[in-house]
Amino acid sequence: MSWFKRENGEFDGPGGNDGDAEKSVRTEGLWVKCPGCRQTIWKADLEANMNVCPKCQYHFKIGAKQRLDLLLEPGYEVVDGGLCSTDPLNFTDIKPYKQRLRKAQQDTGLNDAIVNAVGQIGSHAVVVSAMEYGFIGGSMGAVVGETIARAVDRARLDKKPLIVVAASGGARMMEGVASLMQMAKISTALAQLDDARVPYICVLTDPTTGGVTASFAMLGDLNIAEPGALIGFAGPRVIEQTIRQKLPEGFQRSEFLLEKGFLDAVVHRHQLKSYLIRALEFMVVPKLAESAG
DSSP, rough: OOOOOOOTSOOOOOSSSSHHHHHHHHHTTTTEEEETTTTEHHHHHHTTTTBBTTEEEEEOOOHHHHHHHHHHHHEEEEEEEOOOOOOOOHHHHSSSSSHHEEEEEEEESSSSSSSEEEEEETTTTEEEEEEEEGGGGOBBBBHHHHHHHHHHHHHHHHHHEEEEEEEESSOOOOTTHHHHHEEEEEHHHHHHHHHHTTOOOEEEEEEEOHHHTGGGGGGSSSSEOOOTOOOSOHHHHHHHHHHHHHTTTTTHHHHHHHHHTTSSOOOOOHHHHHHHHHHHHHHHHHHHHHHHH
């Protein structure tokens, strides 16, 4: 005999279905469906594989802090983290921009969609700026622009190679023209970095679009991308609606851009760190030898 009856008619206690509910709670969030092959993956196995599907090699999005952990040696230092957006336009669409900022800050633990760090990658001292897509789509507002500009200046003054990991939907519309000005601001700083002969590598991840692609993401001495990353200015659906033509298969994916000469390499996440170390050996050592001579 059951102990009590719920309002919806389901029974708890002996013979009830509470065991199924408990089982569901225990397994919730432990499995992930891969967008690439549609297979179900044990979440622990996915995380152990750098968030790459072990069946089809689909690269899942990862956060800025996790990206730093994968690229830099232990003991790196996070810097330039004290900046916060001020909502200069008092912007409101479906909800106030200030509310969006608070929610994103709570969800990510970051002040904005960027994290700067100084540390070592292999034997090379570097400055790394990693974007956080989970913060309002990694959109570039005044804080993101200023933080990346500070990373560029730090790399130039300390003569350390700069690595930027791009992951963004583009400029942040809630900040209007202030967000668009960041394109020129960062590009000007990168021109000064180039004059100082300090290497700059950009790693483009899924997605890298809009004003980020139109500025610093394509200005690297070496531009590399993860497999299958969406990279472009306008989205493919917008382009198709504009030109009224069907786009080629794989259009705006990293492999397509490599074929057309927009990228220097497409590198699997498992090989990314070793590839960057090898690239820095070519880019840094000759400069040191030149300055010594």
